[in-house]
């Protein structure tokens with residue numbers, strides 16, 4: 393638990409930088425699982441600063457984003473492709489071919505195959521070294537909404553009403569907000585060697601309590617992380633305020 397999200401984000405960036413450097417010294421790729429949304433913005437800003445001011449290189453970094461709305465054009469203002477390019481990829485020396493984000497332009501018939509290949513790419517690299525997560529008000533991780541199974545695969549999902557309401561401010565109203573998305577499944581998230589979930593603000597405190605201290609249940613997918621052997625919830629005081 394940190395005083396504020398800025399200090400917390402810096403601490404996470406420091407851990408990521410250390411991992412990237414260890415992997416560099418071993419001549420290994422550093423495989424990062426990344427999230428979008430408001431929670432990781434400070435983290436990405438700090439990683440950009442470490443690149444620009446302290447020479448941190450991303451040349452050995454391979455990234456897999458958790459999710460993308462479906463359908464979604466990559467150059468649309470609300471695409472997660474645009475989000476990642478603006479806040480991170482275009483500002484560091486990561487290789488374009490090393491950045492993976494689920495494709496929101498596929499035809500429906502191709503999605504299942506595409507999702508298996510997305511997972512196979514992760515497996516071919518030896519799995520995710522460090523998975524960054526935010527958390528939805530309903531406990532979703534990625535877009536694994538309430539009811540998602542612990543062994544769920546990467547797939548097309550229907551977004552919960554609460555998730556769409558949260559997103560609707562970016563889409564100028566609920567009617568314009570996508571109803572579906574492609575998400576990395578819970579299984580691959582749980583297979584990551586290390587997981588860091590971040591949450592800021594009192595609005596997240598109830599779901600943080602349910603995830604950390606409540607029963608493990610697929611109604612709160614973040615609660616599955618209680619069974620992960622190297623997962624950390626990084627919180628500010630507000631998000632931690634309901635923990636006992």
Ligand code: F6R
Pocket residue numbers: 426427428429430431432458459525526527528529532533534535
């Ligand atoms: C985004 C994602 C989502 C968000 C969650 C929290 O890639 O996977 O699970 O992390 O909805 O969103 P914010 O950070 O905007 O509160």
